[in-house]
Amino acid sequence: MTAVEIVDLHKSFGDLEVLRGISASVATGEVVCVIGPSGSGKSTLLRCVNLLEQPNSGKIVVNGVEITDRDCDIDGARRRLGMVFQQFNLFQHLTVLDNLTIAQRKVLRRDKAEAERVAMDNLTKVGVADKVRSYPAQLSGGQQQRVAIARALSMGPEVMLFDEPTSALDPELVGEVLGVMRQLADEGMTMLVVTHEMQFAREVADKVLFMDGGVVVEQGPPDQVIGAPQHERTKTFLARVLDPIHRTE
Amino acid sequence: MSPRKRQQFVRGGQYVVFAAVVLLVVFAADWSSLRQNFANLDVAGQAFPELITIALKNTVIYTLSAYVVGFVLGLLVALMRLSSIAVYRAVALAYIEVFRGLPALVVFLIFGFGLPVAFPGLTFPFDQYGTVAVALGLVAAAYMAETFRAGIQAVPRGQMEAARSLGMSHTRAMVSIIIPQALRIVIPPLTNELILLFKDSSLVFVLGVTSLTTELSKFGGDLATEHANSTPLVLAGATYLVITLPLGYVVRRLEAKQRKAR
Ligand SMILES: Nc1ncnc2c1ncn2[C@@H]1O[C@H](COP(=O)(O)OP(=O)(O)O)[C@@H](O)[C@H]1O
Ligand SMILES: [Mg+2]
Numbered sequence: 001m002t003a004v005e006i007v008d009l010h011k012s013f014g015d016l017e018v019l020r021g022i023s024a025s026v027a028t029g030e031v032v033c034v035i036g037p038s039g040s041g042k043s044t045l046l047r048c049v050n051l052l053e054q055p056n057s058g059k060i061v062v063n064g065v066e067i068t069d070r071d072c073d074i075d076g077a078r079r080r081l082g083m084v085f086q087q088f089n090l091f092q093h094l095t096v097l098d099n100l101t102i103a104q105r106k107v108l109r110r111d112k113a114e115a116e117r118v119a120m121d122n123l124t125k126v127g128v129a130d131k132v133r134s135y136p137a138q139l140s141g142g143q144q145q146r147v148a149i150a151r152a153l154s155m156g157p158e159v160m161l162f163d164e165p166t167s168a169l170d171p172e173l174v175g176e177v178l179g180v181m182r183q184l185a186d187e188g189m190t191m192l193v194v195t196h197e198m199q200f201a202r203e204v205a206d207k208v209l210f211m212d213g214g215v216v217v218e219q220g221p222p223d224q225v226i227g228a229p230q231h232e233r234t235k236t237f238l239a240r241v242l243d244p245i246h247r248t249e
Numbered sequence: 250m251s252p253r254k255r256q257q258f259v260r261g262g263q264y265v266v267f268a269a270v271v272l273l274v275v276f277a278a279d280w281s282s283l284r285q286n287f288a289n290l291d292v293a294g295q296a297f298p299e300l301i302t303i304a305l306k307n308t309v310i311y312t313l314s315a316y317v318v319g320f321v322l323g324l325l326v327a328l329m330r331l332s333s334i335a336v337y338r339a340v341a342l343a344y345i346e347v348f349r350g351l352p353a354l355v356v357f358l359i360f361g362f363g364l365p366v367a368f369p370g371l372t373f374p375f376d377q378y379g380t381v382a383v384a385l386g387l388v389a390a391a392y393m394a395e396t397f398r399a400g401i402q403a404v405p406r407g408q409m410e411a412a413r414s415l416g417m418s419h420t421r422a423m424v425s426i427i428i429p430q431a432l433r434i435v436i437p438p439l440t441n442e443l444i445l446l447f448k449d450s451s452l453v454f455v456l457g458v459t460s461l462t463t464e465l466s467k468f469g470g471d472l473a474t475e476h477a478n479s480t481p482l483v484l485a486g487a488t489y490l491v492i493t494l495p496l497g498y499v500v501r502r503l504e505a506k507q508r509k510a511r
Contacts, residue, residue, distance in 0.1 A: 052410055079416030089411035093430045102425055103415035148411075155415055 001028045002061075003159050003190040004049065009058035011044055018044045019055070020214040026159065026207075028063075031191045033201040033222070036211035037237055042194040045211070046163050049192065050081040063158055079107060082152030082160040086167050088144040090136035096123070096147050097132040100154045108155065115154075122150035126180045142173030146180055153184075160184065162193040198241060202226055210234045285478075292480040296472055300481075303461065304468035305488055311381045311450040311464060316443055318386025323393025328423070330398050341394065348391035353449050360384040361456040377462045381453050389446055396438045400431035437503045444493050444500075465489060 004026040011019040018041045026032045034042050047053040049060055051067060051074050060068045067077040091099050100119035104110045110118070123129040126146040128139075136144055145165055152160060162181065166174040178200050185191060185204050195201060201208055201222055208225040210218045210233075218231050229235045250258070329341035348356070360380055364371055373379030404427050412422035451466035458467055469485025 050414055052413065075413075075416050075418050078414055081414070083411075083414035085407060085411065087407050089405075089407035091408065091411070091426055091430075093426075093433065103412070103417060106421055106425060107416040151415070 001063075002026070003028045003030070003063055004192065005059075005061040006045075006049070007059040007061075009045070009048060009060065010056045011041075011048055011053060012056055018214050019048070022058070022211075022214075022216055024209055024216060024219065026190060026192050028190055029188045030206045031185045031193065031204050032207045032209065033205040034192070034194045034209045034211060035196070035198070035201060035226075035237070035241075036209075036217075040211045041214045042211055043163050046083075046161050046192065046194055050078050050083050050161060052083075075107075079155055080158045082155060082157035084145070084148050084152055084160065084162045084165050086164040088136070088141070088148045088168070090144055090148055090151070092136055094135075095132065096128065096134050096136070096139070099136070099147060100151050103151075104154055118154050119150070122153045123147070125153070125183075126150045127176070140173060141169045142176045145169065145177045149177075149180055149184075159190045159192065162191065162195070164194050164196065166195070166197060196241060198226055198238070210237065212237065287479050287483050289476075289478050289480040292472075292476045292478045293484060295476065296469075296481050296484050300465075300468060300484055300488065304463055304465045304485070307462060308447070308450050308464040310378060311385065311453055312443070312447045314378060314382035315385035315389055315446055315450065318382050319389025319393050319442070319446070320439075322386060322390035324397050324428075326390060326394035327397035327401060330394060331401060345391045345394050348388055349395075351388075353385070353388045353452055354455065356388050357384050357452050357455045377453075377456065377458065380456060381450070384456075385446060385449060385452075388449070389442060392445075393439065393442055396435050396442065397431065400435035401427060403434050404430045434507070437500050437507065440496060440500045440503070444496050447492060447496075448489065 002025050006022055006024045009019050009022040010017070022041075022045055024032070034045065036042055044053060048055045055068060058068070059066060062077065062080060065077065066072065067074075090096075091102070094102060097116065097119055100122065101112070101115040104115040104118060105112065108115075120129060120132070123132060126149055128143050128146050128150070131139060131143060131147070136147070139147065145168075149160075149165075165181070166177050169177065174197070178197060181191070181193070181200070182204055193201075193205070203222075205222045207219060208222045209216050210225055210229070210231075212233050218225055218229060218234050224230075225234065226238060229238055326341045326344055329337040330345070332338055332341075360383070373383060408426055408430065409419075409422055412426045413419070417425065450464055453462075453464055454467040454470075458464065463471070465485045465488055469481045472481035473479050
């Protein structure tokens with residue numbers, strides 16, 4: 001079954017055409033990683049998928065519902081997609097527990113006990129259950145990002161979107177977040193992940209998309225796209241990312 | 250003379266000038282007349298307890314009621330100012346510009362003399378208190394609106410996006426996520442606004458006040474005229490300072506705390 005279907009998606013900011021006809025699909029239970037140079041439109045693609053940006057044209061279908069349809073209930077559609085941001089974006093004025101319960105209560109209308117039970121389950125899953133009473137500013141980056149993942153999971157999303165979830169982390173904290181994502185993938189969560197972690201993409205992804213200049217240049221299984229790229233642009237990009245000397249770029 | 254020496258010399262000179270001015274004032278002033286006129290215990294006795302039970306009480310009521318009106322209206326205007334609907338933005342902007350451009354005194358005069366002529370029979374609830382709350386509140390709202398706007402815009406964009414990505418509507422995200430964080434940011438400037446209002450409440454006199462609706466400035470002024478003695482003014486002034494100085498201190502502490510938290 002297809003969880004997310006993206007058809008000929010176009011998005012411009014003024015004169016700048018950022019997405020120039022993207023078509024891709026994510027099957028249910030599949031992990032798709034999007035790689036590509038900075039500025040190639042990866043974030044914009046993800047933001048279009050949960051309608052933080054309005055595409056200019058094209059279609060996005062999530063589990064049979066066309067969310068780009070004019071009559072579609074945007075808030076309802078977003079609820080079905082969990083989003084994890086590069087900068088975590090935890091609600092700074094709320095405790096970890098309240099970060100996880102507020103949308104459950106206000107949007108899903110769950111009662112307090114139910115919302116807290118779901119929150120605790122997810123916090124336990126990502127390994128920060130001992131931090132329920134803390135405020136985001138008191139947590140490390142890795143802990144914050146794991147809380148952000150738990151917050152998205154608490155809404156019971158059908159698909160999880162990750163936009164460079166480890167790019168803002170100190171190197172020693174990257175592993176704990178990737179570990180949680182790996183576990184989610186093992187449990188069968190459908191995931192669309194923008195990442196620069198090639199090792200993760202190789203091991204966890206079912207499919208890899210290489211984007212450059214607003215188009216999907218190449219896609220396929222990781223061993224093919226990362227292991228044996230066909231296109232010159234993909235090769236150049238991978239050479240730069242995988243070359244240890246330029247790693248920090 | 251070495252530059253260092255010269256600097257010491259100049260500094261020393263500045264102290265000498267300061268001391269000279271102080272001495273001059275001290276010796277030239279007529280202290281007994283001053284005490285008689287500004288610190289007259291007999292006259293001071295006359296000011297109590299009304300200075301506290303009526304004047305201060307009314308000043309506080311005028312200030313707080315205007316503050317509540319200004320707070321609610323200011324938040325509303327700020328949200329209109331940030332609205333995606335152009336008409337709301339235009340109205341909010343016009344409101345802010347007009348009421349920040351007018352002296353509060355003029356607004357009071359309009360309320361005291363203009364409105365009753367324009368709308369005969371117009372009355373505000375709670376008489377004088379209602380009129381003051383609205384007139385002073387309208388002025389305060391314009392300033393508070395700009396403060397709220399700045400506070401809302403200071404909340405990082407990602408907060409709204411995270412809220413929306415969880416399925417919250419724009420309004421829900423504003424109420425539950427953005428405004429609570431904005432309020433924390435604007436506590437110091439809003440406390441400053443309270444201090445300003447506390448002083449501006451003295452403008453109530455242009456509406457004409459009775460012995461029961463009088464406030465600190467008017468009370469002090471009237472009593473001073475009655476006794477041909479300035480002591481009541483000193484008392485009124487001291488009462489303002491008793492409130493404003495601690496509040497000012499609190500504002501500075503809060504600001505310092507926020508700077509550190511950055
Ligand atoms: N809101 C926006 N307004 C204008 N330009 C934008 C906006 N968001 C992204 N862009 C531009 O779109 C291009 C692609 O950005 P992005 O999708 O963030 O790329 P990536 O995530 O692959 O680095 C960049 O040139 C960026 O400057
Ligand atoms: Mg990006």
